[in-house]
Amino acid sequence: MSRLDSAIRRLCAQRDCLNAAVADAPEGAFLEVGLGNGRTYNHLREIAPDRDIWVIDRQMNAHPASAPPDALFLCGEADDMLAALHGRIGRKVALAHYDLGVGIEEQDTPLRARMAPLLRDLLAPAALLVANGRFDLFDTIPAPDTVPKDRYFMHRA
């Protein structure tokens, strides 16, 4: 498969998982870990306009149309920012989308393992974690049928 086809598959999988998670999320705030260009954040904002969406990234590189409000943007290293968010809102995140990593499993798996307990402390009961990799700390739940196996992951807290 070409890298273009692979990227298209990933974007469709992200969209379909986020749509499914929003439809099933309990009460609470949302969290985007890895703002990047802001595509997935922008999508979340479109489909869940009533939720507070906290955003973590070590830098602000989003398209202006996808920039979060300053009050909900935590700029810094993800582990520090996840701990800081816990200090501010506690276990109130209903849906988290995790999109950190470089696409190399030897690096991304240990990164997820480091982030997992910090995310667990933020997730409300029955909250959903949508992610670009599998988190062993959480139960996985089926992604929508349109998502190829192991392309994108959904977990329940």
Ligand SMILES: C[S@@+](CC[C@H](N)C(=O)[O-])C[C@H]1O[C@@H](n2cnc3c(N)ncnc32)[C@H](O)[C@@H]1O
């Ligand atoms: C793949 S991009 C996110 C793409 C985004 N979800 C989108 O749809 O446009 C990953 C982002 O995570 C950020 N990032 C990577 N590792 C990080 C870390 N340890 N702490 C904070 N931010 C990090 C990078 O700065 C980058 O903006």
